[in-house]
Amino acid sequence: MKLTRREFLAMAGRASAALPFLLGQSGCTGFVIKTDPETGLSLGYVAGDVTHDSAIVWLRAQPGSLVSLQYGKDPALSEFMSLAPISVESDSDYSARIKIERLEPATRYYYRAAVAGKKPGPIARFLTAPAPNDNAIVKFCFSGDTRESYQPFTIMDAIRANQPNFFVHLGDTIYADRNGTATQLPEFWAKYRDNRDDAASQRLFADTSVYVVWDDHEVADNYEGFHPLAATARRAFFDYWPVGRNSQETDRLYRSFRWGKVVDLFLLDARQYRDHSSGTLLGKQQKEWLFDSLASSSALFKCIATSVPFYGGGRDRWDGYPRERAEVFQWINQKKIKNVASISADVHYAAVTRLSDRLRLKEIVAGPMAAPLNVLATGLSKRFEFFFNKNFNFGMITIDPKSSTPHMLVEIRDPINETLYKTRIDAV
Template sequence: MPNDIDIERKIRFSDAISRRQFLRLATAAPLALANVRLAHAVPSLAFLPAAFDATHDSVLIWVRGDEAARVRVDFGNDAAPAQLTTGPSVALTKDTDYCATIPLNQLAPGRTWIYRIVDADSGKLLSEPARFRTAPTGAEPFTFAFSADMEESYQPFKIFDVIDSKQPDFFLHLGDIIYADHPKKSFRPSVSHYRSKHAANRKDLHLQNFSARYVTYAIWDDHETEDNCNSLNPHMEDALKVFKEYWPCKAVDAAALYRQFTWAGIDLFILDTRRFRSQQQMPDGSDKTMLGTAQKSWFKDRLKASTAPFKFIITSVPFHGGGTDTWGSYAAERGELVRFIRDEKISGTIFLTGDYHLVRDWTNAKTGLREYMAGPIASFTQYEHEPKARARYEKAGTFHYGDGYNFGLWRIDPAAGKARLEFIDAGGKTLFQTELSA
């Protein structure tokens, strides 16, 4: 790979660049984009931009500068990359740690879009071309990846290069995006502390490059606030504010992170298992909740109304797990959801989970529900942390892997009613695969 100086010598940005230049940059190999030095970029961006929560006609573009500025997004589809539309502008201010989210609306569905960040005052380019894809409205095949658990001290996050090689349409991050409380001796929960931890993870070039090429849908778990946190944690408001600054989303409730999106006729429900959670030590019963009244009602209504052949339910903690911080400690509410799915004859439900630093097929004969867990992206592994756990999972008789970094990759054919899952390790090796029919 050429070094930074070589790339800067060969590439000079101007307000009008050729189709060939634009496509070459937008499809650059991993890390090539992140290593580009822009000769005339003043002010500058702290990190590469990223795209979040795409729908069939919209997306959120995330930008983080290193000083106060006004920036805009210029964008266009890959069929005419040299003909960019001048997009909306936004101020980068100290109040939001120089982070900003720029919504793009009225986009065509099922297309790859290319965008770049421009200084709104001078017109100078601040970023190389990045890209995202809007959700198709037709039942066309697509691919997505998912995983969890990403700790600063385990950088570089090289597994994102492996995920990139699979060219997913989007990525689901299932939580523990930072470990704000690691190391414990330096944990000082505050807005400034959470910002520093998110920025530290964003510095990873593999993550930056990947996020500039694929749409991300992210949800938090506990370590974005504090280990095993619940709704009574006094630092949750600060953690939520900063999470939204660095990982924007189109949440249903401004005070939480839950939402739904649809891709090629497949519905995905992202649940917030922290914001409204009762204390873990509370006796189980009808009053103990992980979702809270409003979110649970929303989820039931949306799930019942869905006609999608597959309905993916994203929960940051294991649905069939038995630990005190999982759904096992909220068994009454879990049972309520199981009965609801059964009684309403809702088919095609698939739970995707993280948190355990483990791959596992959690499919449960008793509930009749499928659950698949992935992670970590980069953190300690389950069997490194708890060697005795291996024997426990062996007894379950389903696939498990807790020896290395990993992710799940789904290939969905909505028209055929087929969904194929692979779990893949950091070396690109397939660990497990299965195919489901709607």
Template sequence: MNRRELLKLASAAALAQSLPRSLLGATSLADNPFALGIASGSPRHDGVVLWTRLLSSGNGFDNKPIAVYWEIADDEHFKRIVQKGSAPALPLLGYSVHVEVENLQPDRWYFYRFNALGNTSPVGRTRTFAAPGIVADKMRLAYASCQRWEHGYYAAWRHMQAEQLDAVFFVGDYIYEYAKGKNDIRSHDLAKPKDIAGYRDRYALYKSDPNLQGMHAQCPWLFTWDDHEVINDYAGLNGPGVSGDFAAQRAAAYQAFYENQPLRASVLTRALDGLVGGRNQGAETRIYGRASFGKLVDFHILDTRQYRTPQACSDSKGGASVRLDTCAELNAPERSMLGFEQERWLADGLKNSAERAPRWTVIVQETRFGQTINRGKNPTVSNDAWDGYPGTRQRIIDTLQSTRTPNPVVLGGDVHSNWVGHIKADYNKSDSANIGVEFTGTSISSNSSNAEHIPKRVEQNPHFIFGDGYKRGYGVVELSPRQLTTTLRAVSDVTQPDSGIETLAQFVVEHGKPELHRA
């Protein structure tokens, strides 16, 4: 199938258009085709994406499209159906379904379900965001990251289902690409993925977890990725330690990411040349974007992997701890964490937010934002986080100041530990003003290797007021016109599937005052 034909089919699927019956495959299946669950995401004030991916334990549906029927209703019993239709699950897209439902009412909860091959999916709950111009009373969201299967159970997702959230922001490392390890809490026999089949299998493993499926069915999700969706510490088209065609491997990983998340077709269209016929394997997959919840909050969601300059001063061409006094490359003007096109996009968006004047402006990205120096005899930083790209970070900070972006907040993940701190106008000046706040979240399950060092790092970098690497979990942010409250939630024992949960800490920020207060 050529690029034009695939684009036509993908667009038809996203717009919930039917295929001719002559093109369809099987009409019934004894097994449950919805074994990977359902999800919704990419919410707007008037629409949302509904997702599922069909799974067959048999012949793979004879490599033909499957008709999937969907309904969205005002009530969980589907007595008041507001829209319905059919969409094809395409073999070239892993039998995934992405229905872009439009013309919904703003700031409303809905229920949805699918039917395919004589089977009905579980019921999911989703919502639209508040309409532009409306200052909503509140929004309640969670941010989460880093859910390595082998390192523990997903009790965090089970507890999150009780948080009554409007949305989940997943900020990277949805899967991990490693092969079976030693002393794993949960094991698997999958090889390290190198092609589309390998990445599809890895998502199928992760999505088989009932707690993760349950949270996907609770509310819409928004996404960015980090490195493990492809390979550890990759940067742009540089894959450390990879043999063979890394561009082709990255394209396969990006396609699998799209297939397995509730994303809009526009994410895929720029990458089609990289997915069909082996041409232009470095083509872009555009996941950075914006969302708004009325005039309460603007979200700017970044991609810090696809366009970044390779890490500085690293012999392995990957992440490393580098010395500030010997790594002059860190400050080279041609280096960027985002790529200069995305930097301009973000600067334009922050300017628009300043003009639109929401109560809060949230930058959603993958890792810890604030300067984190190990101030030993020879001070060092991680070249794989924002400290490895200080020029990009400072340009963002300068834009936040020059535009007077209202109440900046940065959310991140990646480091398997909780960090809470102030964004400084200039991290190199001890008396520099606070211009915003940062919440970097711990992992859902992935181990932390440096928890004992975190108190010392917080002491050495006093713009941070809290750090902890011993606990796994997630953060909950509640926004109102008056204040922001962030609660760090931590499971008691990630090695136990029935683990309890506790509140590790809570912080409050008042509107107009970039100052963190421990609640």
């Protein structure tokens, strides 16, 4: 039997998906992550929560070291600015999140960490968002689900090849409850170290910035509301991702980011405020924030990033909260909010779903990047405009406000960067 290249790679992907089960599960001890003796650094960098004038950089250094961040516009950093050194401490697993401020919009910045007495680390880069009134084209990629036993995460190289302005990780960034269950903070840290040690992930994170939300597997399967491990798991999440802390509500993960006049990105926390008895997935404060933010947005497109999809997947997703889901759609209709789209992951298949024809509301589902494929899902629902569960995948969105008809171009791509599906959503 002769196979096409795509068929061969799809078969290889499914074979690698089965491999962890064939080899058995490992304990939750984590790999030994060696520090580079020349630089005193380990696990690369991650830039995140980028705005038009700021960014947060995550890094990890050898115990007891003082580390500073150098940054500038010169790719070789022959000229740079330097932030005051900070000490990495054991209570954050020797990681640090450093905020860079007073940056220029729509500008490529280069940065590196420097441990006192050591050679400076490698140079990475990120792009700041356009100014709020800038009508620039925006391109970003997104997906979810990265389970350590499915390394290497080669799909990260495919994402990187598209040179997105930023990448959105929609949760299940680790699997704390698989291949050894994490119950203590050092065990959660070990899960993050294992995934951050992936070479393809380090290459992607060195080349663009990241917005990240969590889902259930950062804590436990189908985690919702109060869970005895939630506080510990949330601390580890903050320790290992460049996520800004809200000064009024330090545990808050929902937040928004604007890229010019083109898109407002609303990142939801679909886990820690759930209460089935009250029928809420978002909780009162987050729902009010989302409603107010959507109504006040002047961006061309409003993109809701939810770790779980609005349609499909059963009780653990928005299907389990039909009243609140209806409230979201009713608010969009009542306030006549145009050009809303949703991106999500979690269900381990890719899809483009018609949520409401009347509202012209679509959801783009991507993933997994490296986790079991949902081979039991059928995609027979009439809501599905597209459905795919044969291989790992990611989504890419390009918003062009300068076209004769401003629009959002949606693509679903596979691990070799071939386009599985493409559709265009015109702005109205």
